[in-house]
Amino acid sequence: MEENITECLVGQPCKAPRVSLDTSGDPEARQNIDVLPALTQKLGKAHQVVSILGLLSEHQRKTNEMRKRTKAGDQMKGTRSVCFLLLFTGVFSFRFQELTQYVNTHQEDFVQTLKEWIAVESDSSDVTKRPDLHRMMEMTAEKLKLIGGKVEMSDIGTQMIANGSSISLPKVVTAQFGEDPTKHTVWNLYGRGASDNKAPVLAWIHAVQVYKELNIELPVNVKLLLEGMEETGSDGLYEFIEKQKDSFLVDVDYIIISDCVWLSKRPAITYGTRGNCYFFAEDLHVQMAMKSSVLSPAELLTQFHPNSSLTLKLSIPAHKILGQSSWWIEREVQEVEGPKKDLHSGVYGGTVIEPMTDLIGILDKLISAEGQILVPGIREAVEPLSDEEWKRLQEIQFDLHTYKQEIGVTRLMYSNKARATHVEVLAHRWRYPTVSIHGIEGAFSSSGTKTVIPAKVIGKFSIRQVPNMDPPTVEKQVSDYLHSVFAKRKSPNKLNVTMVIGAKPWLADPKHMLYEAGKAAIRKVFGEDPDLIREGGTIPIAQAFQDVTGKSIIMLPIGGFDDGLHSQNEKISRYNYIEGTKLFITFLNEVSQIKKS
Numbered sequence: 001m002e003e004n005i006t007e008c009l010v011g012q013p014c015k016a017p018r019v020s021l022d023t024s025g026d027p028e029a030r031q032n033i034d035v036l037p038a039l040t041q042k043l044g045k046a047h048q049v050v051s052i053l054g055l056l057s058e059h060q061r062k063t064n065e066m067r068k069r070t071k072a073g074d075q076m077k078g079t080r081s082v083c084f085l086l087l088f089t090g091v092f093s094f095r096f097q098e099l100t101q102y103v104n105t106h107q108e109d110f111v112q113t114l115k116e117w118i119a120v121e122s123d124s125s126d127v128t129k130r131p132d133l134h135r136m137m138e139m140t141a142e143k144l145k146l147i148g149g150k151v152e153m154s155d156i157g158t159q160m161i162a163n164g165s166s167i168s169l170p171k172v173v174t175a176q177f178g179e180d181p182t183k184h185t186v187w188n189l190y191g192r193g194a195s196d197n198k199a200p201v202l203a204w205i206h207a208v209q210v211y212k213e214l215n216i217e218l219p220v221n222v223k224l225l226l227e228g229m230e231e232t233g234s235d236g237l238y239e240f241i242e243k244q245k246d247s248f249l250v251d252v253d254y255i256i257i258s259d260c261v262w263l264s265k266r267p268a269i270t271y272g273t274r275g276n277c278y279f280f281a282e283d284l285h286v287q288m289a290m291k292s293s294v295l296s297p298a299e300l301l302t303q304f305h306p307n308s309s310l311t312l313k314l315s316i317p318a319h320k321i322l323g324q325s326s327w328w329i330e331r332e333v334q335e336v337e338g339p340k341k342d343l344h345s346g347v348y349g350g351t352v353i354e355p356m357t358d359l360i361g362i363l364d365k366l367i368s369a370e371g372q373i374l375v376p377g378i379r380e381a382v383e384p385l386s387d388e389e390w391k392r393l394q395e396i397q398f399d400l401h402t403y404k405q406e407i408g409v410t411r412l413m414y415s416n417k418a419r420a421t422h423v424e425v426l427a428h429r430w431r432y433p434t435v436s437i438h439g440i441e442g443a444f445s446s447s448g449t450k451t452v453i454p455a456k457v458i459g460k461f462s463i464r465q466v467p468n469m470d471p472p473t474v475e476k477q478v479s480d481y482l483h484s485v486f487a488k489r490k491s492p493n494k495l496n497v498t499m500v501i502g503a504k505p506w507l508a509d510p511k512h513m514l515y516e517a518g519k520a521a522i523r524k525v526f527g528e529d530p531d532l533i534r535e536g537g538t539i540p541i542a543q544a545f546q547d548v549t550g551k552s553i554i555m556l557p558i559g560g561f562d563d564g565l566h567s568q569n570e571k572i573s574r575y576n577y578i579e580g581t582k583l584f585i586t587f588l589n590e591v592s593q594i595k596k597s
């Protein structure tokens with residue numbers, strides 16, 4: 001599969017910007033879609049077009065701001081799909097040719113819908129975009145109604161944001177197609193977003209639509225559940241599925257999620273994901289060296305108040321443990337903000353113990369240059385790789401050279417070992433924990449040379465979870481460790497460590513019949529066997545679904561290995577989108593063949 005994307009100078013007025021969905025591997029069938037001109041017209045300004053590309057991620061928006069030249073791939077943000085099924089009824093004649101031919105002849109319509117969805121900046125990590133996210137959920141519900149679904153939109157409450165106020169969470173959309181008790185019921189859950197994961201969501205909706213348009217009976221009952229907060233931890237969804245356990249979810253047999261990507265050019269089926277523990281390490285205030293003792297909030301108040309340079313704030317962070325039955329652990333945190341101002345590094349530098357220096361010092365102690373996690377207890381908890389797992393990894397064809405090329409690096413973390421194999425690289429990608437440092441809030445990060453001492457900085461990092469790591473334990477390990485590292489610095493500043501997401505890993509049994517159905521559908525549509533893979537990223541709700549329903553989950557990706565999720569050039573090829581739609585159509589039929597145990 002080859003990429004065919006049109007270049008666009010992001011951040012600069014684009015005269016004829018285009019986003020292409022290509023029919024990879026088939027040069028004759030390649031067709032570009034002109035997304036940006038339509039959007040430019042709609043929005044009137046080229047720079048707004050650029051921010052549409054940015055809808056997919058914070059990262060991408062930042063790149064836009066930096067006016068980097070980048071490829072404007074097919075960018076979409078993610079929702080995901082989950083399917084369940086119920087009973088099986090006898091003989092069903094699967095009209096494969098007719099259904100897939102319909103997809104071929106209607107691919108322009110499907111691409112057009114995707115263009116319209118991409119144009120909505122439904123980014124859950126950006127609270128200023130919340131109206132777009134609400135609109136996206138409305139559009140999704142409308143689309144499902146149009147194709148005859150029994151659709152409901154459920155309010156799942158509010159989310160507390162950084163400034164302490166609450167904003168409403170996007171509604172969860174549920175839809176049902178078919179209530180025949182003699183048939184399987186398939187429930188598709190769509191998480192949130194765009195290419196990661198709007199195309200897979202639409203492919204699922206279109207799969208149902210094609211059956212409807214052709215008046216071909218759905219081989220299974222289908223239930224869809226769509227949420228808009230997946231990429232920031234699926235806020236509110238855990239309570240929702242607990243509540244729906246005995247109603248919407250009660251007759252569901254299987255769950256399908258399509259919020260992941262292939263490993264290579266070969267189609268894939270995913271049977272495990274890593275979890276994620278996401279931390280904020282706040283170094284709270286600069287204290288003048290002359291007031292060098294660590295003061296309690298009350299002391300600080302009496303010292304500084306009523307000088308109005310000090311405020312005492314109480315907040316409840318969204319502290320979550322996901323993937324277990326008590327979803328939320330809330331804790332009160334006293335957050336003291338010291339002198340509000342940043343300081344001039346010439347005037348004050350040398351007299352203050354700088355929060356940024358403290359923060360960098362402790363972040364540096366999380367992981368070694370060789371990739372070894374330094375937090376005591378974490379590596380010890382990891383379940384050893386079994387021979388079976390090792391064998392499965394060995395069977396996967398994975399070319400390290402192509403991988404390095406795709407991400408643009410010359411050396412990988414473990415490739416300096418004498419016997420670096422693809423097995424080691426895949427194990428470190430899917431099966432071992434890792435630490436990533438994501439950002440520092442409050443740091444000077446613009447271009448130029450501002451000589452500032454930031455008064456308050458928040459380091460953001462996460463640790464990917466694998467069996468047998470346990471988020472509450474990891475939280476304690478990380479917090480204790482960072483506080484001990486910080487204590488050694490004898491800094492008068494104050495450190496707060498808060499875990500804001502605690503999502504468990506998910507692992508399924510790939511020998512389950514559901515996986516055979518997936519393989520059969522892939523063989524039929526793509527003419528080859530899929531890779532059986534795991535995913536290094538996290539679907540926070542996955543393990544929770546498995547725990548709450550007790551049903552099997554399969555992840556059936558249609559995204560390409562080089563789609564660049566969360567990156568500057570996120571895209572999906574037309575090939576993956578259209579053939580993926582055929583895959584879902586076919587998979588519904590394969591699932592209907594599974595005998596009820």
Ligand SMILES: CC(C)C[C@H](NC(=O)CN)C(=O)O
Nearest residue numbers: 078196231232233276537538
């Ligand atoms: C827990 C994370 C915020 C979840 C996020 N999920 C995805 O990107 C799935 N599309 C992740 O970083 O893995």
